[in-house]
Amino acid sequence: MWNSYPQRGNMQLLENFLSPIDAHIILGRMLSEGIYAVVIDEDIIWNNYMCSQALGGVKLLVHQADIERAKSILRQIEDNKFMLDNPEPNLENAKSSTFQCCSNSLMNTFLVILLFLTIGIALPLKTNFHSSP
Known part of the structure; x- marks a missing residue:
């Protein structure tokens, strides 16, 4: 079935x-x-x-000439070699932003409960957890 098209004639299952x-x-x-x-x-x-597992899942085919290179790239992906670099967090800013995040969350929860008790409708309030220093 895999070789039903001419361009798939030299393809090999990678994963x-x-x-x-x-x-x-x-x-x-x-x-x-x-x-x-x-x-x-x-x-x-x-x-x-x-039924994905029963049917064998989705197959990724690679040309036979590139199979070894593709396997090495797949191993690098599994070893997280292609992850984006994250800068080291500043601990002083992290502590203050965590406190600010918790206080904002607590205040929003209080306002939602207050609105529910006075109006009878719970309105979710938008929070901004990722504020810039």
Whole structure:
């Protein structure tokens, strides 16, 4: 079945995924590295998501010439080599922002309860947890 199209003649299975979303994330990485890859059986899984494991999941096929390189990229992804760098948090700002976050949350909870007791309607209030210093 995999070789029914001429362009899939030299393709080899790299990985099975239970979710088509996961398969497309890895597909995007492979294509950005210059490796020709194809996702197959995703339509079957989208239509019958609960049977994903029974059907073998979504398959990511890679050209035979690039299979070793694709496996090394997949290992690097599993080892979190492609994660974005997060700057080290400043502890002084973290303590003050945590206190401010908790006090804002407490004040909003109090206002929601007060509005519910006076009007009879609970209105959720928007909070801004990520305020800039």
